[in-house]
Amino acid sequence: MTKLYSFFNSSASYRVRIALALKGVKYETEGINIRVGEQNEPSFRELNPIALVPALSNIPEGSIGQSLAIIDYLDQKYPEPRLVPGDTAQRARVLEIAYGIACDIHPVNNMRILKYLSKDLGVTDEQKQAWYAHWIDTGLQSIEELLEKSGSGNFCVGDAPTLADCCLIPQLANAIRMNCDVSAYPRCMKVYEHCTAMPAFQAAAPENQPDYIAPAVA
Ligand SMILES: N[C@@H](CCC(=O)N[C@@H](CS)C(=O)NCC(=O)O)C(=O)O
Known part of the structure; x- marks a missing residue:
């Protein structure tokens, strides 16, 4: 069966889980705990040399990394429902939003960047939170x-x-989890409220994943 290497709280994994759920593709989850560095294990790097989740495997083509490449693959292989529209104008809008999130917002707040800020550059937790909130x-x-x-x-x-919704919902979920104020983005939040009530988005949500780890109670 198709296998998704995923981490429950990873927004890039969450994008792909939404796409799989919308298309009704059956798959199994292999949890990669990025908090303890499992993404850097040689066995995972063989599947995805970039050493970031997600990766799709057990497919005839071998394995694929990069959430947008995986969703594009799924869109070709399982065309209904289409996640990247065929219409030229709509396609441009969808990609503009999806790339804005995946290429410009997400990378600067990725875990390895935040770890580098704390461990190598010695920034305080407050400064790290300020960095996160600023880029969000x-x-x-x-x-x-x-x-x-x-x-x-x-x-x-x-x-x-x-694809734009596949990218926006996980990014907003991260922002909310990290206590960022999202009240200034009513259009984003309208999409968030609507999509997170849909069964496919719920099936893909972090708390519904087999590798979910509940937050420690203080
Ligand atoms: N451009 C990549 C980004 C993947 C990515 O950044 N994944 C994060 C989790 S959302 C990760 O594996 N982080 C581990 C780390 O920072 O070492 C994609 O879209 O798949």
């Missing part, structure tokens, strides 16, 4: 403007979920 704010402000451009409603673009 800057990024979500831009996404809010992109959603205005795309005329978002219940979804980022059009009237069905697309």
